[in-house]
Amino acid sequence: MASLFSTLVLVTGGFEFLTDRAMRRALAQIRDEDPETSVSEVEGSSLGPGELTGLTSPSLFSSHSAVVVRGVESLDPTVADELLAYAAAPAPDVVVVLTHGGGQKGKGVLDKLRKLPAVKEVVTSAPKPWEVTRWVSTEVRQLGASVSEEAADYLVAAVGHDLRSLAAAADQLVDAATGADGRRDKISLELVRQYFGGRAEVKGFDIADAAIDGDAALALEQLRWALHNNVAPVLVTSAFATGLRSLARYGVASSKGLREAELAREVGAPPFRLKRLRAQLKGWDGAGITTAIRAVARADLDVKGAADPEYALERMVLGVVGARVR
Template sequence: MAARTPARSSRSTAGSARGRAGGASGGVPWTQAEPAPVVLVSGPEDLLAERACERIVAQARASDPQVEVTRVDAATYAPGELAVLTSPSLFAEGKVLLVEGVERAGDALLVDAEAYLAAPVPDVVVVLRHAGGQRGKRLLDAAKRAQVPTVGCEQVRSDADKASFVSEELRRAGRRADGRAVRALVDAVGSDLRELAAACAQLAADTTGLIGEDAVQRYHGGRVEATGFQVADAAVAGDAGRAVALLRHALATGLDPVPVVAAVAARLRTLAKVGAVRGRGAAAARELGMAPWQVDRAAQDLRRWTPEGLAVAIAAVAQADAEVKGEGRDPRFAVERAVLRVAAAVDR
């Protein structure tokens, strides 16, 4: 039952993990998580980790509907508890043991888990959830030596990765969105992966056909206007009036000046990166690690910018960044002045 099937998936999943980026990045994605005698779910992105654990439990239940699922908090683990929880059942039922928070574990769990790696119990799936950090590194190293299959749950930070996440979420729901819609959704709710997933689910359930930017604006337009990304877009386009209006609206609804400055800085950095490789071909643009729509958008924006104007804008934002982080007396004034300077630097 559960033990023999996971044993095969252990080898195949470990092989997949080694095949990704030299095998060092953290393993297979959550969509490839499978039951095995021991599985390591590693990385700080909780949503992906939860999905990986849910997938493993669902597959174990598909093989054995009576499988027993137990959750253990590593921070409150008692010595010998692992041996008790993985001991064979009187009714020969399979077990899934989810050990959560291994990064907070005491020595007792780390010692017991490392010993368990050498002799996993048949018909049991043990999932070790480690959210990152140095605590438990010896156990992680032991799991790697034992070729324990690893599910990587690295934090999704870049806009390109968030756009890929949106596209994949919609694809799994049997839906598609055009590039502008994906960009608008990332701009609106892309700071938190759970919110982004919820927004995708809402669009998939409440719309039909190809999802366009108009649908995103209809459901999330208010949030788009309240983010620094729209302020940055207007400033980079040279629309000082709209940029200031959006900025004041964003600040009035509680947005801190710091992320606004960061959003403008990010847009300017994108322009600088794309400008540096402009004329060197598509291969050079791909090396930037950006989504194609980001490169195309930056290339269009650069038609309105000179190198001198870009340098002035970057300097203005650098000054504002220092002022909103404590060097200035009025962060709101600092960010508004920077937005105006950026808009004024556009080559008309």
């Protein structure tokens, strides 16, 4: 890996977690090169004229130094000019890490920085909703492990789409999959269920999948577990509505001859979810999906009103299962 000293690392993309992580990884590489590197961090909005020169001057206490400037879009015009002048001839023993918060603000400075040979840009971008499961798989792979498609999909359903939380969950699962000898097993659906299967959001989707699959006994069993453990009834009806809407969208989109990524985007589901939807659709037609959605809508109104939620949800499960064509 090439040395970062005498360079400026420009982190763009505007997604806070990914930007912060890219910045931290750059600092980790710098410290790998020289553990004694002194690091200074400053907000771009608070950086006054002449201060950048002081920060990038030789250190009295270490041979190398790093300067992190957060939010270059907020630099004072005079300071921005000083930064551009420095970037044209950076000090050989200094690394400057710059972050940009996204948007058009500060675009002029960005465009000028990108043209300079000493500037190394790291572009961060958040995955689209249908790409999050794949992002989890990549995250696990970067940690030196692997995860099954079903397990990654389930983890997203359990934790949600917050990347910081997903990254922490992936790290926890990789640790759990690592044996005393350092060998790492593939992260399985069972392992993810063990650590995250108690999440209310997952239980709602588990119940919905069982009902859409036509397994009334399993759906009712999981429903009773969820209610016993105080899962909010509205989470269950929401999961059913999401599952049926995805099924309906898949039924329409799958006839268009789209590629997998395009189909996932059209359906609004991760690519790994398409296999499950394809299997589920075999038991449904348009009329059945419409009937099932009406049953869910009725249950949603009931649980938000004064009706007995257990009765309303059990009736919904049986109504959905009964709407299947086979």
